[in-house]
Amino acid sequence: MVADTIIYHPTLTKLVKFWDSTPKREKSFRLLAYLSRFLSYYAYRKGYSKETIDMFKGLKNHFSFIRKGMRFFKPIPHLQTAAKAYDNQLMDPVLQATTIIRNLGYAGYLTIDSVVFAKMLGLVDSKKWPNLSTYASRFWLLGLVAGIIHSLRIISQLSGYKRDSTTVATDEKAKIDEKSISKQLYQAKRKLVWDLLDSFIALNTLNYLHFTEGDVGLAGVLTSLFGLEDMWKSTTV
Template sequence: MVADALIYHPTLSKLVRFWDSTPQREKTFRLLAYLSRFLSFYTYKKGYNADIVNMFKSLKNQFSFIRKGMRFFKPVNHLQTVAKTFDNKLMDPILQITTVVRNLGYAGYLTLDGIIFFKMLGVIDSKKWPNLATYASRFWLIGLVAGIINSLRIIYSLNNYESSVKDEKEQVDYKQIQNKLYSAKRKLIWDALDAFIALNTLDILHFTEGDIGLAGVLTSLMGLEDMWKAQP
C-alpha cells in the first residue's frame, strides 16, 4: 500500500512528466553544471582533497557537454520567434526590436555552441576556429542586453499604465498588471545574472568561479521553476 501511494502520488507523476521532456532535462543539467562549478571553487577554497576538487570540475565539464547535445536544434526556435515578432505590426517598436535582437543573439550563440559540440565530438578539427567560444559568449551577451532593455521597457510601460488606472471597474486589469510587472522584474533579474556570467566569461568582469557558479545556479532554478509551474 505504501509503495502504491508513492508510485501513484501526483507529485511523483508530475516529476516523471517533467523530466520526460528535453528542455526540462537540459535545464536540470544546466543547474548541475553550475552547481558543480560552484562546488569545485568552494572545495578548493576550503582546502579539500585535490581529487574532490577535480571531481567537481570534471562533473561540470561532463554536464556542460551533455547540455550542448540536448540544445543542438534550439536556434531554429529562436529564428521562428524572430520571424513571428517581425511580422507583428501591432507590437510596441522597442519591444519588437529588442525581442528580435534578443532571439538573433540567442540563435547565434546556440549555433556556435553547436559547432563547438561537434568539435568536442571530433567531427570537426578541434584546432579550427579557436575563438568560437568567445564569439558565442558575445552573441549570448547581446541577447541578454536586449532582454534587459525589453524588461525595462515593459516595466516602464506597466508603471505608467498602473498610475493611470483610477476607475474601480478596471481593478481586474490592475491585478493583471501587477502579475505582468512581477514577471518583468523577475526576468530583468534573471537576465542581469546571466549577463554577469557572460561578462565574466568574456573577461570584462573578474569575479570568482564560485560567484559565477552561484549566479548560474540561481538562474537555472528560476528556469526550472517556470517549467514546473507550466507542467500540467
C-alpha cells in the same frame, strides 16, 4: 501499500512528466553544471583534497557536454520567434526590435555552440576556429542586453498604466485588471533580474568582469532555478 502510495503520488507523477521533455532535462543539467562549478570553488576555498575539487570540475564538464547535445536544434525556435516579431507590425517598436535582436543573439549563440559540440565529438578539427566559444558568449550577451532593454520597456509601460489609473478599483473588472498589471510587472522585474544575472556570467566568461568561479556558479544556479520554476509550473499532469 506503501509502494503504491509512492508510485502513484501526484508529485512523483508530475516529476516523471517534467523530465520527459528535452528542454526540462537540459535545464536540470544546467543547474547541476553550475552547482558543480560553485562546489568546486567552495571545496578549493575550504581546503578540500585535490581529488574532490577535480571531481566537481569533472562533473561540471560532463554536465555541460550533455547540455550541448540537448541544445543541438535549439536555434530554430529562436529564428521563428524573431521572424514572427518582425512580421508583427502592431507590436511596440522597442519591444519588436528587442525581441528580434534577443532571439537572433540566442540563435547565433546556440548555432556556434553546436559547432563547438561537433569539435568536442571530433567531427570538426579541434584546432579550427579556436575563438568560437568567445563569439558564442558575445552573441549570448547581445541577446541578454536586448532582453534587459525589453524588460525595462515593459516595466516602464506597466508602471505608467498604474500611475495613470485615477479611479479606485471598486468593481470586479477593475480589480482583475489591476491584479493582472501587478502580475505582469512582477514577471517583467523577475525577468530583468534573471537577464542581469546571466549577463554577469557572460561578462565574466568574456573577461570583462573578474569575479570568482564561485560567484559565477552561484549566479548560474539562481538563473537555472528561475527556468526550472517556470517549467515546473507549466507542467500539467
